[in-house]
Amino acid sequence: MTMQKQMDTGRPWYKERWFWLLMSGPLLVVIAGFVTFGIIVRGADDMVNDDYYRQGKDINLELKRDLAARSLGIGAQVMFSDDMRSVRVVDTSSKPLPGTPELLLLHPTRQQGDQRIVLQRIGDKLYQGVMKPDQTNHWYVRLQDTQGRWRVQSEWLPAEGTMITLGKTATEQNP
Structure with missing residues (x-):
């Protein structure tokens, strides 16, 4: 019983610092992907010709x-x-x-x-x-x-x- 009490802190997941620490890397990669896509769309190069x-x-x-x-x-x-x-x-x-x-x-x-x-x-x-x-x-x-x-x-x-x-x-x- 004491072991179960030590593991269950009673705090919700979004208040755990380890969750945010582990999720910060993938979250930054997703944000960088959207920023890169925006740069590509706005700065399209006219030198490439389809025909x-x-x-x-x-x-x-x-x-x-x-x-x-x-x-x-x-x-x-x-x-x-x-x-x-x-x-x-x-x-x-x-x-x-x-x-x-x-x-x-x-x-x-x-x-x-x-x-x-x-x-x-x-x-x-x-x-x-x-x-x-x-x-x-x-x-x-x-x-x-x-x-x-x-x-x-x-x-x-x-x-x-x-x-x-x-x-x-x-x-x-x-x-």
Whole structure:
């Protein structure tokens, strides 16, 4: 009888410290799992494409656009304003740009950060556009026509300056 009295303290299970000590580990793992799931859902990476086969076949079409721009001698200098609200494009090609040019700012990992800038002609070989200010420190800059016949592109790191050269310049074509 005395042995049974020693084992039965009369306290409910939720007031036992050993229960909470043993259950704290699994409880922390479950909470960490929910936190990790939340991080994954909010920070999904846009670089993964479900239709990778079709995208791989389209690479040849993209290369044709690059070759077309090279054969046409298309080149440009892109100048961004200091406040990152406007952009000017100077056509450095020997002939005027064919088609209607547009400027794309492509974020390396977040597709929702991409910008399509409509360019308006303001001079003989000068175009201007308005962009949304963004503090991103790495971009892919692409100048192309809206019909998808040619494109010139390059990487741009805003920390290195507010100007970038795309394609061949007129001085490179006619030395």
